[in-house]
Amino acid sequence: MLAERSHETGLRLFGQGHYKAALREFGRAIGEEESSRRWNDWAVTQTALHQPEEAEEGFRRALELDRRYAEAMVNLGALLMHLERNSEALTFLEGALRGLEENHKPSIRSLVGQCRSKLPVGFHPDAKDIAAILRQFVSSEPNEQSYFNMHVGRYVATLEMLPEGSPGQRLLELGAAFHHLTPALRGLKGYQEVRCSDVWEGNPQCQRRVVSADGREDFLFTVDNFDVERSPWPYTDGFFDVVLCCEMLEHLVSDPMCVLGEINRILNVRGLLLLTTPNIASAKSVTYVLRGESPYVYGQYEPGGRPTDRHNREYTVSEVQKLLEYAGFQVRKLRTRDSYWTSCREVMRHLAAQGFSVANRGDTVMALAVKKESVRERYPREFYNSAGTQTERRDLQATVVQGKDGINRATGEAQGGASRL
Numbered sequence: 001m002l003a004e005r006s007h008e009t010g011l012r013l014f015g016q017g018h019y020k021a022a023l024r025e026f027g028r029a030i031g032e033e034e035s036s037r038r039w040n041d042w043a044v045t046q047t048a049l050h051q052p053e054e055a056e057e058g059f060r061r062a063l064e065l066d067r068r069y070a071e072a073m074v075n076l077g078a079l080l081m082h083l084e085r086n087s088e089a090l091t092f093l094e095g096a097l098r099g100l101e102e103n104h105k106p107s108i109r110s111l112v113g114q115c116r117s118k119l120p121v122g123f124h125p126d127a128k129d130i131a132a133i134l135r136q137f138v139s140s141e142p143n144e145q146s147y148f149n150m151h152v153g154r155y156v157a158t159l160e161m162l163p164e165g166s167p168g169q170r171l172l173e174l175g176a177a178f179h180h181l182t183p184a185l186r187g188l189k190g191y192q193e194v195r196c197s198d199v200w201e202g203n204p205q206c207q208r209r210v211v212s213a214d215g216r217e218d219f220l221f222t223v224d225n226f227d228v229e230r231s232p233w234p235y236t237d238g239f240f241d242v243v244l245c246c247e248m249l250e251h252l253v254s255d256p257m258c259v260l261g262e263i264n265r266i267l268n269v270r271g272l273l274l275l276t277t278p279n280i281a282s283a284k285s286v287t288y289v290l291r292g293e294s295p296y297v298y299g300q301y302e303p304g305g306r307p308t309d310r311h312n313r314e315y316t317v318s319e320v321q322k323l324l325e326y327a328g329f330q331v332r333k334l335r336t337r338d339s340y341w342t343s344c345r346e347v348m349r350h351l352a353a354q355g356f357s358v359a360n361r362g363d364t365v366m367a368l369a370v371k372k373e374s375v376r377e378r379y380p381r382e383f384y385n386s387a388g389t390q391t392e393r394r395d396l397q398a399t400v401v402q403g404k405d406g407i408n409r410a411t412g413e414a415q416g417g418a419s420r421l
Contacts, residue, residue, distance in 0.1 A: 031353025
């Protein structure tokens with residue numbers, strides 16, 4: 001069997017220290033027929049090649065195929081510990097203990113102890129607890145219920161990535177239409193001063209009340225009404241400590257750097273930006289492209305809707321990083337996760353077989369960045385065309401050019417200003 005031969009060749013090459021050659025053989029084996037063992041060995045090789053993001057995805061793929069595969073759980077747990085993601089690591093290490101033989105457990109118990117010692121003291125709700133808390137503030141309106149159910153995984157991941165608030169810190173949540181996250185920013189994360197933005201026809205500001213289903217929690221928030229692509233925003237320089245820009249970047253019509261530049265301006269020194277946006281290079285998007293379909297998560301037009309009601313531009317992980325760096329931010333955490341789809345993973349084995357990256361193929365990009373400096377470049381060439389723009393063409397065509405017959409070719413008027421019929 002070709003897959004088994006390639007796998008055995010990979011093991012031999014790995015044992016000889018030829019990691020790149022081993023990786024190619026493991027990739028070929030996975031391309032022929034994937035298994036938990038093959039993905040695990042592929043990921044171990046990526047670890048040896050100092051590619052932790054690739055390794056993490058390989059271990060996770062092994063566990064998608066076999067949730068009880070203890071070796072992959074141990075390897076992934078150890079990798080996450082090395083990346084200082086101890087809470088996540090603990091989940092896998094404790095799971096591995098249930099499937100290991102007794103003689104292998106002492107070393108894993110030692111790792112579990114190390115993980116626990118590095119976790120902050122106090123109550124820390126898990127993903128299920130957070131989702132239940134958020135659900136308490138969702139109304140019975142069908143559209144809101146549908147949106148919440150689709151995005152709840154992303155909401156939980158966002159709150160898990162967001163650092164705890166400190167006394168006196170100010171947080172701005174951009175585009176807070178449903179306020180699904182807003183109460184948790186106070187109740188769970190400890191940000192006592194939370195401001196929100198939205199856009200509507202009417203007053204420049206309003207107060208919105210969000211009440212839990214049992215009536216025990218009642219929050220009142222100030223919401224500012226403004227177009228984020230028009231500067232300046234209604235805040236003074238350095239006013240906020242944290243800004244959330246979640247699922248907004250992809251809706252922008254013309255000027256993402258304007259938005260990121262304003263975020264930079266209103267953040268104080270060492271202020272934090274947490275940004276999420278769909279990943280156009282996700283496993284789902286790659287699969288759809290191979291089928292000849294659109295890679296967009298959501299590119300549909302809405303009859304009578306605004307230009308921002310659809311996804312006007314979706315981004316890759318590397319593009320998000322570049323945008324943040326051009327805007328004066330230093331990225332602390334950058335990863336992807338599957339928030340909406342988990343059934344498009346078949347393409348992953350083909351990517352591995354061809355030597356392409358399998359890291360950061362989740363459908364949602366999540367970035368946590370710190371303000372480092374002012375905006376480095378207002379119109380970076382990767383994102384803005386500065387030569388022969390459409391605006392210049394229109395302006396040139398609108399220039400008054402009078403022909404020999406006295407007709408203004410731009411406006412259709414006769415010389416002297418009279419209309420020509």
